[in-house]
Amino acid sequence: MIVSNATDKTVKKLLINGQSHDVVIRSADLLLDTLRSQLGLTGAKPGCGNGDCGACAVVVDGKPMHSCLSLTIEAVGKSITTIEGLQDSPIQKAFIENWAIQCGYCTPGFIMNCYALSETYPDADDETIEEWMQSNLCRCTGYQEIKEAVKTILQIKKDQRPAQ
Amino acid sequence: MKYYGTTVGKSEQRVDVVGKATGKVKYVGDYHVPGLLHAKLVTSTEAHAWIKSIDTTKAWEVPGVRAIVLGDAFPYHIGPILADRPPLAFKKVRYYGEPIAIIVADSEHQGKLAASLVEVEYEPLPVVNSVKQAFGPDAPIIHEDLGNYTKIISNVYPVPGTNIGSHIKIRKGDFATAWAACEETISATYSFNLSDHAAMETRSTSVEINPDGKVVVHSCTQSPYTIKKVLNQFFNIEVGDVVVHVPVVGGAFGGKGTVQLEPLAYLASKAVGGKMVKLQYEREEDMITAPCHIGVDMTIKLGATKEGEILAGQYTFLIDAGAYTDQAAGITRAMALDCTGPYHIPHVWCDSYCMYTNHPFATSFRGYGHPELTFGIERTMDKFAKQLKIDPVVLRLKNAIKPGHTSPTQSILTAHNIGDAAKCIERAKELIEWDQNKETLVDENIVRSKGISLFWKTSTTATNAQAGVVLTFEADGTLNLNCAAIELGQGTKTVLAQIVAEKLQMNINDIHVNMEVNTQYDPHQWRTVASSTTFLAGRAALLAAEDAIRQLKKTAAIALQCSEEDLEVGGSRVYIKSNPQHAIPFKDVSYGYKFPNGHAVGGQVVGVGTYIQKHLTPMDKETGFGDVGPWWSVGAQAIEVEWNKRDCTYKMLRAVTVLDGGTILNPRAAEQQMRGGMFLGLSWASTESFVFDESAITQNPNFRNYQMIRFGEQPTEYLVDFVETPAADGPYGARGIGEYGVIGAAAALGNSLSRAADVELDHLPLIPELIWQTKKESGR
């Protein structure tokens, strides 16, 4: 039984972007805060702290997760990918080339969600894209360019697959 | 005529995107420093009450608490226009969510726990829960001391003994006589509640006070120099002792233009001996503790001839400023000075009131009163067209404002200071295919319908608003662009780089744009608001580039042994006009020229440019007379909706914006702004509003309950086009465009849905329930 008590902070190992990191946490600490303040991984952003905006999204064991809705301790033993683990990916390129970025605050969350989508359902239809992407709010763009970026990525994924 | 340049007019990729796409760019909340203390607020749970007592005993027992600051630490009022707001409430609270105390603690969670343990005893007062109530004769008075508040700018007119924070008048022509002569008249009333900016980045700041007295502020603000001014004006700190750092900002929409957090963080830092203290709002605080977006109740009366020539207009605006006037006092003025919309109306009577209520206080919102104003004007134009049996576009064209006319404040409009309203609406009409099926039945329940709106806005900056640009060179001949314009997502810095590159005829990639602002070494800039940056900073950038060219030429003339007049710059070289091969690269002159024998001349090139607004005047108190803005941008918007008769739900199909933005410096970036603007306007109009209970407590201060348009719910297509009537004064003929996409969106949506549902929809947000309710009430 994993136990972490209230009074003392404990040292835990987190597997992030392929590397193991020691963090010192309270059991009440949220994954979002640990990533940002202990590991300097500030790509995940606080937007609402309430699971409503997706700015904090990271990928945990292949699935997009709001890191504001997870205790750090729950992530022990799981594989976490943050935007920092995704350098030079075609998704980032697609967001740039489709002009899907304005203030950029929502961008890491959108990209991580899109990354998980393209890995899980490279064939995603419009309905699936919409279902997934509705988890993220953007206040600047109006979503059209983001939609185009997501579609570009899925197309690239499709083109990359060997012909059947 | 379109201006085509080397880089101006091209869709240069934004300079900030790589950092943003990789999550590497740092916003103010991303900085973590060991030893940083955290401030947490105790906020009011009542909307209007006397504070009887504050007990901090239990809060002090929480480990890690270093200070607790109460209102008596600074029992004075501050404000950008009228100083009516105590940074921390003392004696009285005037809205739910108002800051009462600050806890400073080692860690955020300790501060938060302590904040929850502060016990405040209130004596509740009757609340003012709407502008109508506030305006009425028996309303509880929210500011007993209204007569004693200091005016920070001249155009604010509070009425002591009432809830009127300011009253702005426009009296143009002879309204009463003209009205009596009108053959057709219309009167209509519109209203909506306050709402929020909801930038994805919540407001955040950190402040430290160094032993030498320097106050160092990091903030996500649109107004770093205003922070300096506020700390100077109200806290008696030498203006030179305040240094403000601003990294890129995660969206602002006007909400980060006013100064609320920084004084609180300053008081917090002061309470712990000047240590660095961070104050970052959680979403709930960002929505209601921080300033939000105005609500309005307005009545518009128009009078015309039978043929639809509008002769007279009367406008009464009750602006819900919430508990404090802040920028709502300026919006009260802005709505008055553009009250007619882009129409030529000879006789105008306008009373614009900034009303206190017990709602969260409001500040500027993208469009500065114009999206709100335009909703009323353009809904009325549609209704009037119906009454007059004229096509709505024809009525608008008939009355559209043109050079030679005057604005409500009697500014003379010329071909140089106003865009082409008629062209905009004609183009929007084409894009939405206005003449085909304004209304179609798709099946027995689904109606498709279209709505259109026309709008204008001048940029109401301070009469001495200004900006500066400094260009320095690297040893390799590339250059650094420094300017205090803030990157909020609007792409401002990219456009400035384009202007400099164009003037210097060089590759934009050889310009390093400094994204951060530091008030100590960046030249002063008024603020990054009011769509004024491309204009003010753009002009400064042009002059800085010219200054650099002059210096480059001077040194190059020595090196190339010719006169300065023989020289031209281009491709990062200075060359002889008559023989372009004969040239010297920037790198050999930008740090001075070194002769083969080692002697040097010239010195480094530093290009400096500054620009200040000219010939603007305040408004006359009784008539509004004055020159209030440098130019008016005009535009038209349209939207097609698919509305379901049976359940009153709807989808947005095509959304159109046509703007006369003068020369469009970067088309993709401009389109981005227009789409984003339309989205913001449509989201506000269709779903956003604070909900207050009978005690004026906000019911939905979070994104779960304050709903915005999500991915997939936006219009299926945004169509954007520009009319490019060059602005005489603008850099390369450009006008400001930042706010414009938002202005006519609500009106166009209201018009299309009113047509579809065959009822007059005069309130926002346009949720299906409102349409259902309106139909029910009108018996349809």
Add this chain to the structure above:
Amino acid sequence: MIPFNFDYYKPSTAYEAVATYQMAADAGKEVLYYSGGTEFITFARTNQLKADVVIDLKSIPECTVLEQNGSECVIGSAVSLNELVTFNLFPLLGETVKRIADHTSRNKITIGGNVNSRLIYREGLLPFLLADAKVKIARKEKEEIVPLADLYKQEITLEPGSFVVQFIVDHAYTTLPFSTLKKTRMSQVGYPIVTVSALKKDQDIRFAFSGVCQYPFRSFEMEKILSDGTMPEQDRIEQALSKLPGPILHDSYASAGYREFVFKNTLADTLQMMEGNQ
């Protein structure tokens, strides 16, 4: 940021979980079971609840099963909403939970958390109410299987220290015709103004509702009226409305009047779908 501190336990058996609860409760501590944890975190962050001890149920294998076991479909309480959709053992459940919250949140929200939520919606309950589900409860010293109907009194009533381990649904129910419709104020993502789930067993249509009244419910009285083919649809809807177990909700998402309007439309749509299904 959660302001208070708590002990966190992650037991690997139901027995251990109950024992841990008991021990902590006996020591006078405030104890909470934790499943997806989204409600705990969001309520804790906004000072709406406090706990000294939190017991995470996600490492208990029984709570994470999702399987067809002979004639029974067994759904662990700690299964995430998205897993219910992906594995789709019980299509009505999958379709219903697919509209709860947003996709990313559904990777974390669990069915056990949803049906035991403090919020009034608990949309995940509707399919279980319709399918006469049974619930496996971990109690002090023993586990017990009880019909949901016996436990459900406007909320799942459990004595302190016990928790839901699994939901058990007879396989036969998972193949019946169904419909589930959720109506919101405006955005697709949001709490329901009304959610109507229906299941057709033999010739009878069963109905369960969320968002209409203060709690989710299934009403035999309303079902009887709504299934009465001798009456015109409009009359059935009107009469059914008069049998609501409480007043129609009136809140910041929708007025009671509008909710009634939406409710009637949704009932009509549901009837059309279910009767068209013959």
